[in-house]
Amino acid sequence: MFNKLVVLLMPLAPKFLVRIISNRYISGEDTASAVAKCQALRSKGYLTTMDILGESVITEAQANEAREDYLTLISEVVTSGIEKNISLKPTALGLGLSEDLAFSNISMIVKKAYEAGIFIRIDMEDSPYTSKTIGLYERLVKDYPLLGTVIQAYMHRALDDVKLIAAHGGNLRICKGIYKESEQIAYQGQDEVRQNFLHLVREMLSQGAYVGIATHDLYLIDESLKLISELNISADKYEFQALLGVPIVHRLEELIQAGHRVRIYVPFGSDWYAYSSRRLKENPDIAGYILKNMFRFK
Ligand SMILES: Cc1cc2nc3c(=O)[nH]c(=O)nc-3n(C[C@H](O)[C@H](O)[C@H](O)COP(=O)(O)OP(=O)(O)OC[C@H]3O[C@@H](n4cnc5c(N)ncnc54)[C@H](O)[C@@H]3O)c2cc1C
Numbered sequence: 001m002f003n004k005l006v007v008l009l010m011p012l013a014p015k016f017l018v019r020i021i022s023n024r025y026i027s028g029e030d031t032a033s034a035v036a037k038c039q040a041l042r043s044k045g046y047l048t049t050m051d052i053l054g055e056s057v058i059t060e061a062q063a064n065e066a067r068e069d070y071l072t073l074i075s076e077v078v079t080s081g082i083e084k085n086i087s088l089k090p091t092a093l094g095l096g097l098s099e100d101l102a103f104s105n106i107s108m109i110v111k112k113a114y115e116a117g118i119f120i121r122i123d124m125e126d127s128p129y130t131s132k133t134i135g136l137y138e139r140l141v142k143d144y145p146l147l148g149t150v151i152q153a154y155m156h157r158a159l160d161d162v163k164l165i166a167a168h169g170g171n172l173r174i175c176k177g178i179y180k181e182s183e184q185i186a187y188q189g190q191d192e193v194r195q196n197f198l199h200l201v202r203e204m205l206s207q208g209a210y211v212g213i214a215t216h217d218l219y220l221i222d223e224s225l226k227l228i229s230e231l232n233i234s235a236d237k238y239e240f241q242a243l244l245g246v247p248i249v250h251r252l253e254e255l256i257q258a259g260h261r262v263r264i265y266v267p268f269g270s271d272w273y274a275y276s277s278r279r280l281k282e283n284p285d286i287a288g289y290i291l292k293n294m295f296r297f298k
Helices: 002-012 015-025 031-043 060-080 099-115 127-141 158-167 190-206 218-230 249-257 272-282 284-295
Strands: 047-052 085-088 119-122 147-152 171-175 211-214 238-243 262-268
Touching: 015 272, 031 047, 031 060, 031 262, 047 060, 060 085, 060 099, 085 099, 099 119, 099 127, 119 127, 119 171, 127 147, 127 158, 147 158, 158 171, 158 190, 171 190, 190 211, 190 218, 211 218, 218 238, 218 249, 238 249, 249 262
Parallel strands: 047 085, 047 262, 085 119, 119 147, 147 171, 171 211, 211 238, 238 262
Antiparallel strands: none
16 A cells, blocks of 8 residues: 555656655666676676667757667677677657658667677567558567567467467567557456466477567466476577566576576666656566665654
C-alpha cells in the first residue's frame, strides 16, 4: 500500500528524489559510468549489453543526434575492451517519424558495429512499431548477421513472428512485453503470457536459433531450464537476461555457477527519468524500501 502510494506520488516528487531511488537501475549519465559498470559485472561472470537511454524523438535532428551517440559508443566499446554488445530503441533513432530515417540511422550503426565485431539488438517497443521493427531487422540481418531483435510474449502474433525468424536462424530476445496493449492484440493474463513465453522459447531452442531468455520471473527461469535440459541444448545456444538493478542477483549467480550465460542490460544516459519511472512502476517495493531506509518510516 505504502509502495503503491509512493509510485502514485512520483510525478509530484522532486527529480533528485526519483534519481536517488532509480540509481540502481541505471549505471550513470555518461559512457564512462556504463563502461565501469560492465567491467564490474564482467568480473563477477556476467555478460552485458549497453543501452543509451532515450525513446520517441520528435525531430530528425534528435534522431540523428542519437545515431551519433551510438556511433561514438561503438568506438568506446572497442577501445575499452568491454563486452561487444549494444541494445537500441528504434524510436530513439527516428522510427516514430519515418521508416526511411530509422533505416538510414540504424543501418549506419549496425554497419559500423558489424565491422567492429559488435552485436546489436534492436529492442521492441509498442505495437505500432512491431511490424516496422521486424521489417528493419529482416532487411539488415542479411548483410549484418551480428544482429538480433526482440519478441514480446504478450502479443498474439508472437509465435508466428518467432517461427519466421527462427527458421533462418535469427537471434531473438524473448520477453513478456512492457507496454500497455489492448486485448485485441495481446494476452492480458499472467498465466497466458507465461505459457506463450515458454512456447516461444521452446520454438527457438528446438529450431536451433539463439535465444535470450529475458525475465525476472523465477517460474519462467525454472521452466526454461527444464526445456533446455529436455531438448538437450548446449550452453552456447541461449542466455538468460536481466535488467540492471532488478533484485534477483542470487538466482542469477546460481545460473552462472551452473554454467549458464547471464547478460545484464546496462542503461545509461541523461534521459533517465522516463526509464526509471517505468522500472519503479513495475516494482513499487523498491521505491518503498529505499524511502523507508532514507527516512526510517516504520
Ligand atoms: C534484458 C531485458 C530486456 C528487455 N527488453 C524489452 C524490450 O525490448 N521490449 C519490451 O517490451 N520489454 C522488454 N523487457 C521488459 C519485459 O518485457 C518485462 O516487462 C519485464 O522484464 C517484467 O517481466 P518479467 O518477465 O521480469 O516478470 P514479472 O512477473 O513482471 O517480474 C518478476 C519479478 O521481478 C520484478 N521485476 C520485474 N521487472 C522489474 C523491473 N523492471 N524493475 C524492478 N523489478 C522488476 C517484479 O516485481 C517481480 O517480483 C526486457 C526485460 C529484460 C529483462
